[in-house]
Every structure is written in structure tokens, then in C-alpha cells.
Amino acid sequence: MPVTTLAGRPIQVNDEGFLTDPTEWDEDLGTALASAIGITLSDEHWKAIHFLRDDFAEKGETATLRRISTKGGIPVKQLFALFPQKPAKKMAYVAGLPKPHGCV
DSSP, X not given: OXXXXXXXXXXXXXXXXXXXXXXXXXXXXXXXXXXXXXXXXXXHHHHHHHHHHHHHHHHSSOOOHHHHHHHHOOOHHHHHHHSOSOHHHHHHHHHTOOOOXXXX
């Protein structure tokens, strides 16, 4: 597995740059990951990220946009505004989680 340095520390990533060990993640790393893809995190971003991480801890897989919208209470339109173009993939990346199933 490739190793990269973000937020001043080495982290294990896969070929697409997603963390391979979600336990390495913290908010400082999330901020650095967001910055790397051109996103400045707001409270609304953190709400989505924290829902995603909590849901992953409970379910063992990264939630889809539909689940984030229905269970997390964040409209899909807002998710696209917060994480433009590929919100599910970008949210998972910033949250330090695997890419959701069905996300190309």
C-alpha cells in the first residue's frame, strides 16, 4: 500500500488515495484531505462527515448519498453543493473512509 504524508504525518492510502485504515483519521487530517481537493470545511460539511463516520462505525460500510440524505437528514441537493460533482466519493475521502459501493 502506498504511504503519503498529510497533516504532518504518514498515512496508508490505496491507489485512489483513500485511507486504508479509518482509525488513522482525525479532524486535522479531514481538514487536510478536504483542502487537498479544494474544499474548505464548514459546520455543514462537518455534519455530513460526522454522520458518515458514525454510520460507518455502526454499519461497517460507507453510506450512500441516499442513506446520508434519509438517515442523516441532509438533502441531496445540499450534499452536491457542499461536495461538488462527486459528493459521495468526496465525502468518503475527506472522512477517511472507503469509497461507497456503487460509486464509480
